[in-house]
Amino acid sequence: MSEALKGLKEQYLRCVRCGQCRSVCPVFEVVRNETATPRGKVFLAHLLATGELEATSQVQAQLSRCLLCRSCSKECPSAIPVHQIVTAARAELAEKTPSPTKRLVFKKIWARPRRLALAARLTRTIQALGLDRLGLSLRMLPPGFALPGRLPRRPAHTTIPAINPAIGETRLRVGYFLGCSTNFMFPGVAASTVAVLSRLGCEVVIPPELKCCGLPQLASGEAAAASALASANSEVFRLLKVQTVVSDCASCTVALKETPEFAGIKVTELSELLLELVTKYSPGFRQIQKPVTYHYPCHLSKAQGITEAPRDLLLLTCRDFREMDSATDCCGSGGTFALYHYQTSMAILDKKIAAIKKSGAEIVATSCPTCIMQLRHGLARHGYKIDVVHSVELLEKSFEHETLL
Ligand code: SF4
Ligand code: SF4
CATH class of the missing domain: 1.10.1060.10 (Alpha-helical ferredoxin)
Structure with missing residues (x-):
């Protein structure tokens, strides 16, 4: 045992x-x-x-x-x-009872940055040729394969510099843990995170040697692989001597906070750090005008017990913030759960989509890339034209003085 x-x-x-x-x-x-x-x-x-x-x-x-x-x-x-x-x-x-497929995906590919980047490139080529749509329509691929949507051409690590100076006085040196989902699926979220932190006086360091946080490996039973990843990542941050580490992915943040390998390294949840900096330095911003609601990712509200900071930030930056019903209920994503149990995942998601619709919001904000992916998929399934964004993207928008949503 x-x-x-x-x-x-x-x-x-x-x-x-x-x-x-x-x-x-x-x-x-x-x-x-x-x-x-x-x-x-x-x-x-x-x-x-x-x-x-x-x-x-x-x-x-x-x-x-x-x-x-x-x-x-x-x-x-x-x-x-x-x-x-x-x-x-x-x-x-x-x-x-090892599963060769899972071992290949989680240990041999996902845990190795170069192979993961290659897999992402291959996925983009398959998508560009329309082979994913063909596979889905012929039912050769499970329906969960539609979830990630079209991968952007360039992952975040190829466009954002490793060192990003603070705008104005440097108040904090922050290590940014760029997670796999943000990097490959939502590079715009990474750009917003860096822009907002810089604007608030943080020098943002993105170590190029970072690997996956280890959570997908842990969830799939590859505990040794998860621990090796955590060791490698913690070594990188220890050498950098940053004052704190943040991530825009609630799941990566939990993984870093809970792994014993990160003992002694300060990890701060992004919305808590942003709220602290916004409150302390009162930067000028204008409020988002459209009605906004917020989905609390499980790895934020249940795993870290954080609900106030993301809501308070939105209350500051949005003119019309509306709390949806059961806002902390799970969206049914669960990392790769939706891939294996698509129908169950969609049934859980339907309840969340109904709550979003009922709120009357035109924008849903959240703090986890896989929740963004899941919510976009659910809203599209129902034909609802409601935007799903990361809350850091809203904060960046509210810092801009010309183009407001
Ligand atoms: S809630 Fe009750 S049944 Fe469920 S795990 Fe706890 S003790 Fe067991
Ligand atoms: S899916 Fe059910 S069993 Fe699993 S963590 Fe959530 S509440 Fe617990």
């Missing part, structure tokens, strides 16, 4: 099967099957740990039905870290 699963024994034995977690699990709400409940997953992990259940592909399939959204861990009266138990059980399963 893996050390991680063994180490959590005390935790899963504390489950009193009260069922409180069932009411908050977005997957159970759709699937309505006891094995899909958080306590069902804890029980499966327990049986796996005691050897009463064999590590099989069926068990793997059951435990893959988790977004790692942490709603259950937050709700559990016994404070059981269900997401950690599921992650440890996945590591055990990956060890005992």
